[in-house]
Amino acid sequence: MPNGENPKKTIAVIGGTGKEGGGLALRWAYAGYPIIIGSRSAEKAEQAAAQVNELLGKQAALGMDNPSAARQAELIVVSVPYAAHQDTLNAIKAEVTGKVVVDVTVPIQPPNFSTVHLPEGRTAAEEARALLGEGVRLVSAFQNVSAVHLKDLNHQVNCDVLVTGDDAEAKQEVIALAEAAGMHGIDAGPLVNAIVAESLTPMLVGINRRYKVKSAGIRITDLDGQGHD
Ligand SMILES: NC(=O)c1ccc[n+]([C@@H]2O[C@H](COP(=O)([O-])OP(=O)(O)OC[C@H]3O[C@@H](n4cnc5c(N)ncnc54)[C@H](OP(=O)(O)O)[C@@H]3O)[C@@H](O)[C@H]2O)c1
Numbered sequence: 001m002p003n004g005e006n007p008k009k010t011i012a013v014i015g016g017t018g019k020e021g022g023g024l025a026l027r028w029a030y031a032g033y034p035i036i037i038g039s040r041s042a043e044k045a046e047q048a049a050a051q052v053n054e055l056l057g058k059q060a061a062l063g064m065d066n067p068s069a070a071r072q073a074e075l076i077v078v079s080v081p082y083a084a085h086q087d088t089l090n091a092i093k094a095e096v097t098g099k100v101v102v103d104v105t106v107p108i109q110p111p112n113f114s115t116v117h118l119p120e121g122r123t124a125a126e127e128a129r130a131l132l133g134e135g136v137r138l139v140s141a142f143q144n145v146s147a148v149h150l151k152d153l154n155h156q157v158n159c160d161v162l163v164t165g166d167d168a169e170a171k172q173e174v175i176a177l178a179e180a181a182g183m184h185g186i187d188a189g190p191l192v193n194a195i196v197a198e199s200l201t202p203m204l205v206g207i208n209r210r211y212k213v214k215s216a217g218i219r220i221t222d223l224d225g226q227g228h229d
Contacts, residue, residue, distance in 0.1 A: 012073030021079030023150020038069030114206030159217025
């Protein structure tokens with residue numbers, strides 16, 4: 001654990017060397033969470049962690065191979081391309097029993113980045129549940145957050161985060177992580193509802209293209225019942 005005295009949970013970001021996971025890892029490190037960046041290559045993970053530490057001017061992140069990262073963390077975030085989803089989950093499966101696992105994966109089928117693709121198991125989240133088993137506290141979130149501005153800590157990420165899962169406490173933890181990263185987490189119901197968030201992402205990619213923008217997102221309005229968002 002990077003900081004033994006920190007009461008915040010240590011988060012492993014599997015695929016934290018990439019765009020989405022790297023941005024989330026940086027924001028959580030900035031918010032004071034001990035971070036472990038996971039990669040298929042320990043060396044690549046160490047380099048990514050060193051970049052986070054340099055940017056923040058403190059020792060906030062470590063880098064490890066994926067199974068070691070999952071073993072040493074209390075909460076695990078999986079942020080890898082769908083094509084690597086199954087292999088990645090198999091690599092960490094033995095290390096995640098009893099832990100909160102947050103799946104960010106969207107079942108996009110390149111090169112059709114703006115077309116909804118429902119995989120054999122209906123959603124990446126449900127495939128993760130089938131593969132990891134019921135002993136894992138699985139939550140699905142962050143699919144609709146564009147990576148584009150995540151690494152700019154001065155940028156207010158202007159979107160909500162749909163959080164789905166069947167473990168109410170785990171979902172609340174992830175809603176708190178969305179807030180820590182500067183966004184608003186919304187309890188969007190059970191894990192089967194992840195089909196909505198996973199399907200929205202390719203739609204947002206298409207909206208980005210058509211409107212010549214880079215980070216279209218979503219907002220749930222009227223949460224205060226007063227007509228304000
Ligand atoms: N980018 C976005 O704006 C965005 C927004 C919302 C959701 N998402 C979703 O978040 C997930 C991660 O997206 P991303 O854009 O961060 O992806 P990415 O940068 O292309 O890849 C993330 C990491 O996945 C790991 N990986 C493992 N197996 C891989 C393989 N076979 N091919 C390529 N990379 C592999 C790589 O880490 P190592 O090489 O270090 O193992 C890589 O750094 C995806 O499911 C994506 O659909 C992305």
